[in-house]
Amino acid sequence: xxxxxxxxxxxxxxxxxxxxxxxxxxxxxxxxxxxxxxxxxxxxxxxxxxxxxxxxxxxxxxxxxxxxxxxxxxxxxxxxxxxxxxxxxxxxxxxxxxxxxxxxxxxxxxxxxxxxxxxxxxxxxxxxxxxxxxxxxxxxxxxxxxxxxxxxxxxxxxxxxxxxxxxxxxxxxxxxxxxxxxxxxxxxxxxxxxxxxxxxxxxxxxxxxxxxxxxxxxxxxxxxxxxxxxxxxxxxxxxxxxxxxxxxxxxxxxxxxxxxxxxxxxxxxxxxxxxxxxxxxxxxxxxxxxxxxxxxxxxxxxxxxxxxxxxxxxxxxxxxxxxxxxxxxxxxxxxxxxxxxxxxxxxxxxxxxxxxxxxxxxxxxxxxxxxxxxxxxxxxxxxxxxxxxxxxxxxxxxxxxxxxxxxxxxxxxxxxxxxxxx
Ligand code: GUN
Ligand code: FE
Numbered sequence: 437x438x439x440x441x442x443x444x445x446x447x448x449x450x451x452x453x454x455x456x457x458x459x460x461x462x463x464x465x466x467x468x469x470x471x472x473x474x475x476x477x478x479x480x481x482x483x484x485x486x487x488x489x490x491x492x493x494x495x496x497x498x499x500x501x502x503x504x505x506x507x508x509x510x511x512x513x514x515x516x517x518x519x520x521x522x523x524x525x526x527x528x529x530x531x532x533x534x535x536x537x538x539x540x541x542x543x544x545x546x547x548x549x550x551x552x553x554x555x556x557x558x559x560x561x562x563x564x565x566x567x568x569x570x571x572x573x574x575x576x577x578x579x580x581x582x583x584x585x586x587x588x589x590x591x592x593x594x595x596x597x598x599x600x601x602x603x604x605x606x607x608x609x610x611x612x613x614x615x616x617x618x619x620x621x622x623x624x625x626x627x628x629x630x631x632x633x634x635x636x637x638x639x640x641x642x643x644x645x646x647x648x649x650x651x652x653x654x655x656x657x658x659x660x661x662x663x664x665x666x667x668x669x670x671x672x673x674x675x676x677x678x679x680x681x682x683x684x685x686x687x688x689x690x691x692x693x694x695x696x697x698x699x700x701x702x703x704x705x706x707x708x709x710x711x712x713x714x715x716x717x718x719x720x721x722x723x724x725x726x727x728x729x730x731x732x733x734x735x736x737x738x739x740x741x742x743x744x745x746x747x748x749x750x751x752x753x754x755x756x757x758x759x760x761x762x763x764x765x766x767x768x769x770x771x772x773x774x775x776x777x778x779x780x781x782x783x784x785x786x787x788x789x790x791x792x793x794x795x796x797x798x799x800x801x802x803x804x805x806x807x808x809x810x811x812x813x814x815x816x817x818x819x820x821x822x823x824x825x826x827x828x829x830x831x832x833x834x835x836x837x838x839x840x841x842x843x844x845x846x847x848x849x850x851x852x853x854x855x856x857x858x
Pocket of ligand 2: 501503656695747750
């Protein structure tokens, strides 16, 4: 057992922070939170205490949508909308991951940088390539950081250099499943890129895999107007874009993540609620690709689960703290646009999305309630905290102005995670 003492902040519910000034968290040997306390109960009085002094102790970040093989394009090439952006910049870069040596060089940096920004659980898109996808999984395992790894299926409307057949996808998907057996920190996730990239035969193969192996699904949904219009042409029978996944059993039949949802409403909103499909909100990407502003307040009001994603390289920043900032700011623009009818998000709500809500896709992750896996960050914000602010304000300032320099320790499943080698 380990007992840590620090300024503890977490969000059991979106509405409020639970805050314990110089509180205690007791973590069992299997990495689970036993409980948090303001005063340590006498049963623990003989145990050693690891005291983090005046530092903050918060749940670690969860990134539920990121493209690992777009890392080289981070922060560049954001001068086009989604569809031409994919063809011009993204598909050519992903094609390079056939070369496993190139993949290793880039993926090592990617995993190291997730560590830097305090993201301990990630749901990542890889590419169509089996070797590079297994390698990405190995790097997360080596690091001790949790992940879902998505070997991507795409058999239409892309370049020949970045296409797999249905048979190749199924073969490689099974190889990845096999590769990840015997542990559950790093797991496979079915990843049809998006409807325009996948023929009905590809979607059918995915639905069979989902059933046979009971695997979760991740994809893209209603990101941009041209994309939505294209899906209508490609899948004229579907009642909405989401229905094009639903008819293949890829919309909540197993746990499902759908990135973006900028234009989700009506029937699609109803289906997401009914099937408890996650919206993964990627506001940095939605700004950079001029996609739109997702109605997050509506999703929360309707009881649709919401998580946050960096969506590198549509998004430019890997830090989920940065994504929280954009989440708050975009919700304020939505508020202004709706003339105050759609209340903007609060800091505790954005923090809840980044921690407990996103974490729930991995199990009991993202909170310090009893039974949760201890995924945590220790933050030394002394250089940002000139004025003895209260703890909620210190977390707010860190969210807006902090970076990896202030993160002094990272834990995943109770283990302290050292910096991964690159
Ligand atoms: N839709 C299909 N592929 C992609 C991608 O790589 N990034 C984003 N933002 N949207 C997509
Ligand atoms: Fe994406």
